[in-house]
Amino acid sequence: MLAARVAAVAIATLMLAGACIIPDSGIVVQGQFENPGTVRIVEAVAMSPEADDACADVSVELAGCPLPPLTLPFGLVGADASLCVCPAGDDNRLGFVDIYVEDPDVDDNGEPTDPIYGALLLDLPDDADDPSRFVAYENFLSPFDPAVRFTGGGAVGGYADSIARPTPQLRSWTLGRELGVDLCNDNAASKLSVGLHSLRLVVTDRPWYRPVVRDADGKVMLNDRDEPQRAPDDEALPGVVDGPAGASYAIADYVFRCDDGNMPDPGCACTPEGG
Amino acid sequence: MRPAIVALALVAGCLIPDRDIRIDPGIENTGAVRVVQRSPSHSELDELCNFADYADGAGDPTFCPEVPRSRPSGLIRAEGGDFCVCPQGHDGRAIPAFDIYAEDADREGGRPKDTLYGVVLLDPDARSSTPYNAVAYGNYWEPCAAGEVVDRTDAGEVVEASLGRPSIDLWRFRIEAPGSDTVDLCNDNRGVALTPGLHNLRFMVTDREYFRPPRAKDDGAAFFPRQCGVPDLAAGATYAVIDFVFECRDGTDPAAFCDCTEEEVGG
Numbered sequence: 006m007l008a009a010r011v012a013a014v015a016i017a018t019l020m021l022a023g024a025c026i027i028p029d030s031g032i033v034v035q036g037q038f039e040n041p042g043t044v045r046i047v048e049a050v051a052m053s054p055e056a057d058d059a060c061a062d063v064s065v066e067l068a069g070c071p072l073p074p075l076t077l078p079f080g081l082v083g084a085d086a087s088l089c090v091c092p093a094g095d096d097n098r099l100g101f102v103d104i105y106v107e108d109p110d111v112d113d114n115g116e117p118t119d120p121i122y123g124a125l126l127l128d129l130p131d132d133a134d135d136p137s138r139f140v141a142y143e144n145f146l147s148p149f150d151p152a153v154r155f156t157g158g159g160a161v162g163g164y165a166d167s168i169a170r171p172t173p174q175l176r177s178w179t180l181g182r183e184l185g186v187d188l189c190n191d192n193a194a195s196k197l198s199v200g201l202h203s204l205r206l207v208v209t210d211r212p213w214y215r216p217v218v219r220d221a222d223g224k225v226m227l228n229d230r231d232e233p234q235r236a237p238d239d240e241a242l243p244g245v246v247d248g249p250a251g252a253s254y255a256i257a258d259y260v261f262r263c264d265d266g267n268m269p270d271p272g273c274a275c276t277p278e279g280g
Numbered sequence: 281m282r283p284a285i286v287a288l289a290l291v292a293g294c295l296i297p298d299r300d301i302r303i304d305p306g307i308e309n310t311g312a313v314r315v316v317q318r319s320p321s322h323s324e325l326d327e328l329c330n331f332a333d334y335a336d337g338a339g340d341p342t343f344c345p346e347v348p349r350s351r352p353s354g355l356i357r358a359e360g361g362d363f364c365v366c367p368q369g370h371d372g373r374a375i376p377a378f379d380i381y382a383e384d385a386d387r388e389g390g391r392p393k394d395t396l397y398g399v400v401l402l403d404p405d406a407r408s409s410t411p412y413n414a415v416a417y418g419n420y421w422e423p424c425a426a427g428e429v430v431d432r433t434d435a436g437e438v439v440e441a442s443l444g445r446p447s448i449d450l451w452r453f454r455i456e457a458p459g460s461d462t463v464d465l466c467n468d469n470r471g472v473a474l475t476p477g478l479h480n481l482r483f484m485v486t487d488r489e490y491f492r493p494p495r496a497k498d499d500g501a502a503f504f505p506r507q508c509g510v511p512d513l514a515a516g517a518t519y520a521v522i523d524f525v526f527e528c529r530d531g532t533d534p535a536a537f538c539d540c541t542e543e544e545v546g547g
Binding site for chain 1: 308309310312314317319320321322323324325328332333334340342343344345346352353354355383385403404405406407408409410411412446448478479480482484491493494504507509510511512513514515516518519520521522523524525527
């Protein structure tokens with residue numbers, strides 16, 4: 006009698022345990038990784054009509070290939086019209102500029118988990134000791150304002166319907182929404198020098214790096230987890246990515262020339278003074 | 281009673297917390313490709329990467345860069361003057377061959393799931409319907425060719441993968457002509473010189489082969505030629521770009537103070 010009960014329990018146990026055996030394909034263990042998804046800067050690129058047709062063949066909802074909205078491309082700026090340093094302003098200034106970023110990290114409800122910050126660095130030397138001193142155009146992009154969720158272009162068939170990949174969590178900043186972007190005359194109201202300039206965009210999915218705290222002897226102070234103690238938030242260095250905090254980052258650049266609006270006929274369109 | 285307890289213990293052992301476990305939704309291309317380069321670094325990060333007093337004098341790897349040093353994107357300036365379009369054919373200020381790095385997080389069986397392909401484009405137009413016509417510098421990078429997976433530490437520098445992210449494979453694209461260690465941007469786009477002025481060299485990386493239009497069913501061949509520079513979004517491709525801008529001065533202009541040479545320097 007006892008043997009029969011033991012056998013019955015054993016069989017039941019095996020059946021229950023067998024139900025616990027699950028295939029591991031399709032299961033992703035994130036483990037200790039706190040920032041599995043990396044931030045990206047995205048922009049539309051040109052597609053051929055044949056490629057658009059191929060996308061439309063994948064889904065009836067697509068009229069062409071799903072791309073982020075067209076905006077000012079990175080790289081060379083001002084190939085169409087001269088940008089100039091002007092006594093007043095530059096009528097050739099850019100219109101508003103959208104910058105698009107995405108980060109795939111979402112919570113269980115599908116909501117983005119990481120804020121994305123961006124900073125513009127002007128003419129950053131390769132060997133700069135402190136990139137935060139090159140932060141520029143804060144009147145257009147504050148390094149402490151996270152990108153906002155992009156809701157425009159949300160119609161069916163847009164970038165959100167990208168093929169065979171997770172829905173992109175697109176976010177954006179709009180620079181110069183009201184008056185456009187006068188690169189040569191309005192770096193927080195300062196004018197640039199005549200010549201070529203490089204404007205680097207750095208975006209990251211963690212707050213900017215905060216320096217370590219040192220004692221009177223210059224030794225790094227540690228916190229209760231034996232990690233370097235960090236300066237408070239208001240000492241953060243915009244433009245410096247906090248790699249030790251697990252930040253990911255992305256970089257893109259605009260390059261432009263500022264001509265001299267005071268020189269005769271360089272193609273400038275300076276705003277009449279007092280105008 | 282005892283067998284029942286044993287049974288309960290066995291079954292309880294099957295209970296596993298679902299924290300940190302996600303069900304793969306079966307999407308084909310989960311990880312998007314990225315072009316990577318070093319972030320602007322602060323001197324303190326460099327210092328602590330190499331020496332940290334709290335780490336017994338060793339460096340603290342959490343402060344180290346994640347990517348080997350490479351040519352920063354943006355404006356490329358020549359050393360000692362300007363780049364020039366040279367009547368003699370070679371610019372003495374041609375830049376050293378350089379690497380471009382990219383990452384793709386998709387892995388399978390401990391190996392990269394996706395192959396990354398690259399192409400150089402010159403002065404691309406985002407509104408063009410023939411973007412493949414911007415393919416350039418095929419002598420320095422074979423259009424549509426695959427990069428190679430490299431070890432982050434190959435360059436002999438202190439480089440650490442991020443502690444906050446899973447291990448991601450690093451891909452390298454070496455911009456270099458066979459038999460030469462320089463890149464003559466203004467004079468050697470497959471042997472053709474550029475026009476004087478500003479130019480944009482864009483390198484595009486994608487995680488699927490570049491798009492190839494199919495022919496009609498009644499046509500003999502199966503496909504038209506591949507369109508390098510057109511990512512195959514219909515096949516689930518992602519893409520990323522990096523831009524380099526440079527100015528070519530006119531080598532016949534004495535005011536440009538060019539360094540034009542008869543022979544390729546360093547060839």
